Amino acid sequence: MASPSLVGDARTFSLDEIAAWPILMQAGTSGVDAIYERWFESNNVSIRRAFAGNSLISLCSLTIAGVGVSYLPALYFAEFVRQGELAVLYSQPELPPVRYYAVYRNDGPQRLYSHVASLMREFCDFSKPAFHPRAPASEQR
Numbered sequence: 001m002a003s004p005s006l007v008g009d010a011r012t013f014s015l016d017e018i019a020a021w022p023i024l025m026q027a028g029t030s031g032v033d034a035i036y037e038r039w040f041e042s043n044n045v046s047i048r049r050a051f052a053g054n055s056l057i058s059l060c061s062l063t064i065a066g067v068g069v070s071y072l073p074a075l076y077f078a079e080f081v082r083q084g085e086l087a088v089l090y091s092q093p094e095l096p097p098v099r100y101y102a103v104y105r106n107d108g109p110q111r112l113y114s115h116v117a118s119l120m121r122e123f124c125d126f127s128k129p130a131f132h133p134r135a136p137a138s139e140q141r
Contacts, residue, residue, distance in 0.1 A: 001077065003066040004087045012090040015045045022050030022068030024059050032098050036071060039096050060086070071095065100124075 006021065007013075019040070025033045040047050050068045053059065060077055063070045064085050072086070080086040102117035 001063055001072050001081070001086045002069040002089055003064055004084060006066040006069070007087055007089065011087060012092060014092055015040065015043055018069060018089070018091055019045045019047045021048075023047045024051045024062050024068045024070035025049055026056070026059065027054045030054075032071065035096065035098055043093070 002021070025036075027033075037047070051059065051062055056072060056076070059070050060072055060080065062068065063072065064080065069089065074081075074088065077086060081088055102120045104113035104117060
């Protein structure tokens, strides 16, 4: 994603064009960043990391301000795209998909761990978090 003021009307770019901008990323512990950094390297593209933090809100704010481009969760930041503050960019070739896993230890309360993993599969879609749990269908009006 990028600020429309940074990229104009274009939405598809080569990897070299994307790499010409500063890349706003999370800190080195982000699995997404590790996957994308390796992917850029495998495509012989050198990127300039301009920010390394652990706050997606900070990354979003810097991206909206036009400091650089970043990869942000599309569902979570969809409202900024709808409002025209962020533009979704596409690369040629496309960025690799990122899979998320629920991993848990096998030396603890297995039923609890398994239940939490099930809840994550059911509810985690990377959209904005719901601050109030969904009411069961029988309680909805």
